[in-house]
Amino acid sequence: MTVKIGLIGLGMIGRDHLQRFNQVITGAKVTAVCDINRTTADNLAAEYHATAFYHADELINSDLVDAVFICSVGPAHKAQILSAFNAGKPVFCEKPLTPTANESREIIDAEVRSGRRLLQLGFMRRFDPGYQALKQVIRKGELGEIMLMHCAHRNPSVPENYTIEMAINDSATHEIDIIRYLLNEDIVAVRVDKPRKKTRRAYAHLQDPLIVIFETESGVRIDDELFVNCHYGYDIRCEVIGENAIAGLTEQALTCTRSVAGMSHHIPHSCMERFATAYDREVQNFVDNISRGEEMSGPSAWDGYVVALVCDAGLASLKDGQRHDVVIPECPALYA
Numbered sequence: 001m002t003v004k005i006g007l008i009g010l011g012m013i014g015r016d017h018l019q020r021f022n023q024v025i026t027g028a029k030v031t032a033v034c035d036i037n038r039t040t041a042d043n044l045a046a047e048y049h050a051t052a053f054y055h056a057d058e059l060i061n062s063d064l065v066d067a068v069f070i071c072s073v074g075p076a077h078k079a080q081i082l083s084a085f086n087a088g089k090p091v092f093c094e095k096p097l098t099p100t101a102n103e104s105r106e107i108i109d110a111e112v113r114s115g116r117r118l119l120q121l122g123f124m125r126r127f128d129p130g131y132q133a134l135k136q137v138i139r140k141g142e143l144g145e146i147m148l149m150h151c152a153h154r155n156p157s158v159p160e161n162y163t164i165e166m167a168i169n170d171s172a173t174h175e176i177d178i179i180r181y182l183l184n185e186d187i188v189a190v191r192v193d194k195p196r197k198k199t200r201r202a203y204a205h206l207q208d209p210l211i212v213i214f215e216t217e218s219g220v221r222i223d224d225e226l227f228v229n230c231h232y233g234y235d236i237r238c239e240v241i242g243e244n245a246i247a248g249l250t251e252q253a254l255t256c257t258r259s260v261a262g263m264s265h266h267i268p269h270s271c272m273e274r275f276a277t278a279y280d281r282e283v284q285n286f287v288d289n290i291s292r293g294e295e296m297s298g299p300s301a302w303d304g305y306v307v308a309l310v311c312d313a314g315l316a317s318l319k320d321g322q323r324h325d326v327v328i329p330e331c332p333a334l335y336a
């Protein structure tokens, strides 16, 4: 069976996934594409031999589509996910689930009413070989009691429409999810620190870098450097500090050059380059679950909701600089 995919949102990541479906993924074909920009939809539909739509609901309800793949902007996610649920179709949605926790809660309630997991969320880092290996090290107990974690989220640059809030609810979402995945516990408090210095490479409206401090249920303290105009590359770092040992992600390059200038290796320039394997695996996971007639697995709407709760607390801290608690309601049985 070939799963017929309807892909909504044909911007940066939407095009990357479109190419992935065309070149890497087995068992699926993009039969329909949708963008509010008609020219974009028409051009990509022609290039990929798909049908163009300009309204998400029409694509979602079309017979051309078995499963919905959402790559539109965050504020558009809720309506498109709920529409896919109404149509009873499995849905992959890029992160964030929604920009606020209240909107995410509506998605949880709708999925719980449906009685089955219909959604996989695009927290692709859970499919990254490096993070998976790090989780194994933690699981084996080699580090002893975990005390601290250091994360860095460095992007070469961001466009002018990137706001300071997005540093929290668009970029830091990845660390918030991966902290929960690695440590297997929730975040209970957040504080955002605005350093006095900012890079001249950022647009005037943006404070960059930021430091976010998280605390987990067991008391692990995590610092996350968000530096989205770091210029030199797309560099994601993570180090877990245990009482007996310390473990972290290694450099991702496969080769290293020695010359009179010293030792050097390539640094990725985009998330698409750094996480290519992770994206391939998350999308194949989505397709395989559908092909086997199984419920969705991988990052869930609940993960998206909890991350949104942490983001809401982070946004409050962004305003007042104070530590904000995160209160997480009881998890419905569907996600246990």
Ligand SMILES: NC(=O)C1=CN([C@@H]2O[C@H](COP(=O)(O)OP(=O)(O)OC[C@H]3O[C@@H](n4cnc5c(N)ncnc54)[C@H](O)[C@@H]3O)[C@@H](O)[C@H]2O)C=CC1
Binding pocket: 008, 009, 010, 011, 012, 013, 014, 034, 035, 036, 037, 040, 056, 071, 072, 073, 074, 076, 094, 095, 096, 122, 123, 124, 170, 271
């Ligand atoms: N997992 C990851 O590492 C990444 C995830 N993302 C996420 O993917 C989503 C898209 O991001 P980008 O591709 O960078 O944005 P983008 O701005 O490059 O593209 C968004 C596209 O969606 C279209 N669009 C907007 N509203 C729409 C609607 N209501 N219906 C149909 N099309 C609509 C726009 O016209 C545009 O073509 C965001 O949620 C972002 O957070 C983006 C980059 C990496």
Ligand SMILES: O=C1[C@@H](O)[C@H](O)[C@@H](O)[C@H](O)[C@H]1O
Binding pocket: 155, 170, 171, 174, 228, 271
């Ligand atoms: O998800 C992503 C973008 O939306 C976000 O804006 C970037 O900061 C992240 O590095 C990237 O992975």
